[in-house]
Amino acid sequence: MTVLNRSTRRTGRDRRGPSASGTRMWTWFMLPGTLWMTTFLLASLALVAVLAVGTTDELGNPRFGFDLSSIRAMADPAYGEVLLRSLGYALATCLICLLVAYPVAYTIALHGGRFKHALIAAVVVPFFANYLVRMYGWSVVLSDDGPVLAALRGMGLADGGTKILNTGFGVIAGLVYGFVVFMIIPLYAALERLDVSLIEAGRDLYGGPVRTFLFVTLPATRQGAAAGLVLVFLPCMGDFVSAQLMGGPDQIMIGNLIQDKFFQGQNWPLGSALTMLLMLALLTGMLGYLRRTRKDEAEARR
Amino acid sequence: MPPETSPPARRTLLRAAAFGALGASLSGCGFAPARIPDDRERAPIDVKIDGDLVYFNWADFVDPSVFKGFEKEYGVKVIQSNFDSMEGMVAKLNAGNRYDVVFPSAKWAQRLVRGNMLRRIDHSRLANGDAVFGRHSYFTDPWYDPDSAHTVPFTAYKTGIGWRRDVLGDLTGSWKDLWNARASGKVFLFDDRDEVLGMAALALGLDVGTGDRDDLDRITSLLKDLRPHLRGFSSDSYNNLLNGNALMTQAWSGDMAAMLNQAKDPSVFGFEAPREGTPINSDCYAIPWNARHPGTAMLFIDYMLRPENVKKNIEYIGYPMPVAGTESTYAALVEPFPACVVTAADLKADLFFRNGTRTEEDARDTAWTHVKAG
Numbered sequence: 247m248t249v250l251n252r253s254t255r256r257t258g259r260d261r262r263g264p265s266a267s268g269t270r271m272w273t274w275f276m277l278p279g280t281l282w283m284t285t286f287l288l289a290s291l292a293l294v295a296v297l298a299v300g301t302t303d304e305l306g307n308p309r310f311g312f313d314l315s316s317i318r319a320m321a322d323p324a325y326g327e328v329l330l331r332s333l334g335y336a337l338a339t340c341l342i343c344l345l346v347a348y349p350v351a352y353t354i355a356l357h358g359g360r361f362k363h364a365l366i367a368a369v370v371v372p373f374f375a376n377y378l379v380r381m382y383g384w385s386v387v388l389s390d391d392g393p394v395l396a397a398l399r400g401m402g403l404a405d406g407g408t409k410i411l412n413t414g415f416g417v418i419a420g421l422v423y424g425f426v427v428f429m430i431i432p433l434y435a436a437l438e439r440l441d442v443s444l445i446e447a448g449r450d451l452y453g454g455p456v457r458t459f460l461f462v463t464l465p466a467t468r469q470g471a472a473a474g475l476v477l478v479f480l481p482c483m484g485d486f487v488s489a490q491l492m493g494g495p496d497q498i499m500i501g502n503l504i505q506d507k508f509f510q511g512q513n514w515p516l517g518s519a520l521t522m523l524l525m526l527a528l529l530t531g532m533l534g535y536l537r538r539t540r541k542d543e544a545e546a547r548r
Numbered sequence: 549m550p551p552e553t554s555p556p557a558r559r560t561l562l563r564a565a566a567f568g569a570l571g572a573s574l575s576g577c578g579f580a581p582a583r584i585p586d587d588r589e590r591a592p593i594d595v596k597i598d599g600d601l602v603y604f605n606w607a608d609f610v611d612p613s614v615f616k617g618f619e620k621e622y623g624v625k626v627i628q629s630n631f632d633s634m635e636g637m638v639a640k641l642n643a644g645n646r647y648d649v650v651f652p653s654a655k656w657a658q659r660l661v662r663g664n665m666l667r668r669i670d671h672s673r674l675a676n677g678d679a680v681f682g683r684h685s686y687f688t689d690p691w692y693d694p695d696s697a698h699t700v701p702f703t704a705y706k707t708g709i710g711w712r713r714d715v716l717g718d719l720t721g722s723w724k725d726l727w728n729a730r731a732s733g734k735v736f737l738f739d740d741r742d743e744v745l746g747m748a749a750l751a752l753g754l755d756v757g758t759g760d761r762d763d764l765d766r767i768t769s770l771l772k773d774l775r776p777h778l779r780g781f782s783s784d785s786y787n788n789l790l791n792g793n794a795l796m797t798q799a800w801s802g803d804m805a806a807m808l809n810q811a812k813d814p815s816v817f818g819f820e821a822p823r824e825g826t827p828i829n830s831d832c833y834a835i836p837w838n839a840r841h842p843g844t845a846m847l848f849i850d851y852m853l854r855p856e857n858v859k860k861n862i863e864y865i866g867y868p869m870p871v872a873g874t875e876s877t878y879a880a881l882v883e884p885f886p887a888c889v890v891t892a893a894d895l896k897a898d899l900f901f902r903n904g905t906r907t908e909e910d911a912r913d914t915a916w917t918h919v920k921a922g
Contacts, residue, residue, distance in 0.1 A: 324921040412780045494780045510741045511913040
């Protein structure tokens with residue numbers, strides 16, 4: 247592997263002669279983005295990592311230092327429990343988003359006809375509104391006297407004591423509503439790219455609609471689904487708005503605890519340490535995704 | 549990754565690391581020990597116009613017509629900005645942002661005073677200063693700012709229980725009312741560490757801001773007992789009561805008074821100040837040491853203290869203000885909820901949330917995590 251790599255690199259350098267200026271141009275194009283990401287993302291991330299072992303002065307202000315007490319404080323089982331709960335919510339949200347988004351993306355991509363772009367716009371435009379505002383709206387819709395419960399009561403599906411707000415169901419509903427568009431768009435892109443003749447071929451080969459879907463359409467759009475899952479999973483894990491507005495006492499997510507540390511707790515080191523823990527969990531998930539896509543790519547090249 | 553792009557990527561990486569280090573060191577300045585302003589920089593200022601007013605407060609805490617009047621009378625502009633938490637406000641001040649007038653709560657005023665972040669205010673230079681300090685003697689030497697040397701009180705308020713009188717009827721006037729079986733499942737506590745721990749401490753007869761581990765263990769187990777009755781932690785008491793999600797909630801007196809304006813029929817609601825004691829709090833005016841226009845800020849504070857403006861603001865936000873001659877305005881406003889009135893005895897009971905030592909704060913923080921995470 248390494249030998250192969252070295253030899254290709256050498257040939258790469260040999261080939262650089264004619265295309266060197268082109269490469270240099272692309273390097274320059276990369277510069278603004280790289281600068282932006284390093285100053286605002288990597289630097290602040292490094293700062294969080296450093297503060298995780300920092301201290302707090304008497305006034306509650308974070309200070310640089312070396313103190314492992316916040317790392318030790320994370321051993322408290324409460325954090326593990328809440329992290330697991332967040333993981334559960336995020337996974338449930340991913341699954342529901344997939345189930346909701348696939349038919350939507352499928353219908354728009356394959357049967358949208360000339361309304362395709364209008365339909366996608368109809369899906370995306372509501373998401374231009376601020377996330378917090380949408381969540382507030384959602385909490386009104388799901389409230390005890392809100393339209394959803396009123397309709398359910400009218401149909402006899404709910405009684406006076408039924409509630410959605412401040413339950414786990416409410417939190418997941420909020421998360422799904424908040425992030426489902428991140429699932430629809432990559433799925434739509436994948437389905438849009440899908441060669442329809444493949445489906446026709448499947449049907450010609452006597453595959454029923456279900457078999458064709460399972461063995462032709464689904465595998466062909468797997469990468470879109472994987473991208474969607476990652477895009478939904480990452481923000482869900484760190485979310486605190488949905489649990490705050492739609493959760494009850496037993497639905498606190500890790501994002502809420504982290505927010506508490508930075509605000510009321512005035513304990514930035516512990517907040518930073520928890521952030522790093524969360525990022526570690528997310529990174530593990532991401533690595534799985536990256537390995538998967540690399541394997542897919544390798545298969546595609548073969 | 550195609551091998552051709554490998555060499556530039558490595559160079560970019562190095563460059564990125566360099567810039568990253570630069571960025572970290574720049575932004576890191578905020579967490580290095582800050583320069584302490586000397587005495588001269590914090591000296592009292594003359595009351596004269598020295599520019600537009602840069603105002604920094606919670607949103608909607610001053611009647612807009614009061615701003616208009618100030619702008620007209622002194623020919624300056626009021627540049628408004630808002631914070632959404634005390635922590636956010638102090639973080640902005642620490643980061644070096646410059647405001648002319650800020651509104652910290654007592655606990656945060658103490659921190660700012662201790663950190664030498666505020667200018668001294670000479671009360672004798674305020675034409676309306678006597679209406680505050682002459683009448684409401686508590687504020688001549690409050691715990692958060694000895695001799696009120698850096699602050700002027702703005703509002704005072706307490707924490708009690710707001711409830712739906714039409715559903716639950718009368719309550720017993722104790723914090724134990726939160727355990728009311730008929731409200732079970734529709735009870736909210738504030739999403740606020742001090743208020744929740746303080747409520748339980750008062751119910752148990754402990755110090756309102758205790759940082760003692762044994763006390764805190766008793767507090768967490770009492771709150772564990774309340775947990776099954778709770779619907780959630782939310783500081784939006786006013787809306788939770790109005791939209792029917794809450795039958796009972798911890799509530800700030802000012803919010804309850806403001807709710808009276810919103811409710812179609814105020815008699816369906818009640819507000820009580822439990823007999824075990826109610827946490828008390830106050831916000832104040834303060835001028836940061838690095839304010840660009842401290843003279844205008846002094847004029848603004850003086851203008852805000854004029855009785856006619858105080859009355860307007862009281863009616864606008866529903867919080868009482870310790871200014872002589874406006875007490876009856878507030879009493880009339882909260883006539884349905886007499887418990888909203890903050891008396892001299894309330895202040896003397898001294899149930900303020902204070903800044904604990906680091907160990908105490910950490911212990912309280914851990915307790916709060918356990919209360920919230922369950």
